[in-house]
Amino acid sequence: MLNRSISPRINTARSPKDLAKKCTAILTHMQAGTLIHELISVGHRAYNFIGDRNLYLFKQAKSETVQKVCKIVKKQLALSDDTIVTGESKFSSLEADSLDMVEIVMGLKEAFGISVEEESTQSITIVQDAADLIEKLVDAKSS
DSSP, X not given: OXXXXXXXXXXXXXXXXXXXXXXXXXXXXXXXXXXXXXXXXXXXXXXXXXXXSSEEEEEEOOHHHHHHHHHHHHHHTTOOTTOXXXXXXXXXXXXXXXHHHHHHHHHHHHHHTOOOOGGGGTTOOBHHHHHHHHHXXXXXXXX
């Protein structure tokens, strides 16, 4: 399991080709045993690169998707207006229990018009994880 507490270095890329060049540069300059977290944005998309010599790529959900998920989470957990929910908010910190998670997933399924397999929700620990899963399922549905 990779440590999420590593602060990302933030970069931008002008195109997918530029993104590939940046990935190659990251791998080329990495020292053995180094653990990295790079956040590279290409237009309105953000990509997380997390790992060591084996680089893991995670496409992050669009900010609109994250905001919509945050709003649904806030509603389902009946959080006060002054409670701030972001992509990095941990469900455990929001005091969401297993029943709350089921209700959140049901709310997301309804809001995004998708079906979600229970197994795919097991790894959701932060709001960003839920938004990434939603976007992956929406993309798969439209393909």
